[in-house]
Amino acid sequence: MKAQYIRGASLDVLLDPDAAAWRSVKSATLPLSGTPSALQPTAAVRTEFPEGSIGAIKQVSVAIAHNGGELAFRLEWSDASAESGAGGQDDVGFPDAAAILLPVRPGAPLMTMGAPGQPVNAWYWRADENGTGRQVTAQGLGTTETIDRESVKCRGIHRQSEWAVVIARHLRVKGNQQVAQIDVGTGTAFSIAIWEGGHRERAGIKSFALGALEGWHPLTLNRSS
């Protein structure tokens, strides 16, 4: 896909899922697959979520834009109920969530969430922390680590049985080898994950966008609009 350059669009504008700026950005509908049960790290997880039971959200509409300094993904998917996971503070509730996954360097494996020495970087939004995103890094299944809660910005709106969520970050962030640094002109690759809280989806239990480039979707960025 292509991240459309929108000259002069502020981060505030990009973070608004309803901003007029997004109307000019071409979106694509990406099919989502459930993660394989066999890849889940423990027997208890595989038992609770057998093959075929994972991945409640089947597709997501994606639009991508940048302003030369920040990159924003606008996701939209059908979901009849907004789960914040905190309803009555009941332990059985989990929040709806979404994340953009990026390789830190080319060749990082998608299916295993990176590998030792080949980190991947997630920009993570969840409904109960709406506004605050998490910058996450991983080098293999079960190794995700939240690096900070400042650099990833998000905004989600739920209405008419649909989530519209924007997840954004500066193209480059200072001094961290574990996260993606993106250059206009060079491009990168991405995937998307969505967790349906009402289906008890969390951790590796999620839907994800499988692309043509060893699982990744190629992403190009340039300065022409």
Place this chain on the structure above:
Amino acid sequence: MTARKHQLAMVMDLNKCLGCHTCTVACKTLWSNGEGMDYMWFNTVNTMPGRGTPRDWEAMGGGFDARGNARPGRLPRRQEYGEAWKFNHDELYHGGNGDSRHLEIKGGTPEWGPNWDEDEGAGKFPNSYHFYLPRICNHCTHAACQAACPRQAIEKRESDGIVTVNEDRCRGYRFCQSACPYKKIYFNHQKKVAQKCIFCFPRIDEGVAPACARQCPGRLRFVGYRDDQNAPIYKLVDKWKVALPLHPEYGTEPNVFYVPPIGPASYGADGDIDESRPRVPDEYLVSLFGPKVLDALATVKAERERKRITGKSELMDLLIAYEWKSMFGGLDRDPSTVSVIQWTKKR
């Protein structure tokens, strides 16, 4: 036993539990009075037969089947624990209404709580019966919570086998909660991490027994290392074989053991005491502690008799616990001599 150096364990003599909840309060005031912990009781005492805490936890699954496969489990609902009640203290003390207002529960009328069916028990008069079952985390040798966590956020300490949650690694997925067949893991919605009984490890590290054990007025909790052959745990579990794990069929190898309750004999139809029929049915105790409970009961009865007749029984002397400090396997330091005991990140 695994290659672990030692395993800490606890034995609770159910013949001595009077259901006073001092253990529960000792634990609550020490560990679970922080943010998001209102509803948590790392230590509970329930009347048996009863539905327990959380309600009907024995039917929630988890643990392992006979072949060691993970058994499906489910998450308890908040109503099954029972919400912490909130009272109208502000109105009462600062409302300026004098005697016209009384202590009331704020919000809806509670329908369940952590000790809701206290003293109900089972059986028909005059053969009704009950006993108290205190429970903490079992710090299992084959801990289902640890096996279930996809992030290795649950650790079993190398030095003593205490099972703890590393709150820096925990992401709040709660697979541990479903997997624990004893439902002794809680979720902190404020901190978004799992929390549980830590066997008072900051006290253990200073040579002090867990608060629930040290504060028990009934002297029913023994503490120590499984392999310390001179201490009560080894003698009760391995030598005399009178202390058994709760629900051994869950497959997690608990390190908390119980001396089963003997209870009184039944009344016969003629009103006379029938010594051949125990008030607490054997089959009920077997359902809790497995078939070995019958041998354990026989041993305790025989040693009671020996003590009665001869005045001498190693087992009875242990269970009577003449010397309070001897119950803690050397972990008998006075906590008031320790400067700081706190919930640390050093796990």
